[in-house]
Amino acid sequence: MVEVSASILSVEKQESLKTFYNLEAAKINYFHIDVMDGKFVKNNTLDLMIEYVRNIKNISNLPLDIHLMVEDVKSNINDYLDFNPNIITFHLEACKDSKNVSEIIDYIKQNNIKVGIAIKPETKIEEVFKYLPFIHMVLIMTVEPGYGGQKLIPETIEKVSKLKNYIEKNNLELDIEVDGGINLNNADELKKAGSNIMVVGSSLVNSENYTETVKELCKI
Ligand code: DX5
């Protein structure tokens, strides 16, 4: 069963409330919140995402899937604690060393929130293996983090199958989320490779009929 996490990065601001209503009505599984600090990636969405999450919380009980593309991971976690997110995902590349990774994992868990680790396209999947027993999800970026509306990098799909094999061999239980450039034409290949949560931004938000698009993605 594939779940859909709707990235709201490319939502038109003037239309945002209506779009959030419509996404929920279309039966997405999560709202995916792309937090960017202007340092880890060029774009800065810090204020916009807080505003959007506040609005979403007023109208929806759907779980929040927070994707932190930031250098200062801890202070950005703190900014979202009051919103009671389902999962917070941080980038492995933002951490100083493995001690720092473990500290962040523990900090998120202490706040009763699930933990995800994200990796950029050039980071080897093997680098997350040692953390898998302690986390709930791996987010494999299928584009360079920073912008919505990019084309999926096909070489990233092999990382999904490597991770899936490792998880099965080691009897672990984790979600595999993929993020960037996902649409109805490539979702099937990503599912076959082993991912079970698809982040979908522009291909959903720009589609004519959200309900149909979500239904088609879930059917895959
Ligand atoms: C990219 C973000 C994504 C992305 C999704 O840095 O993490 O969540 O923008 O949007 P689309 O589906 O348009 O690539």
Ligand code: ZN
């Ligand atoms: Zn994202």
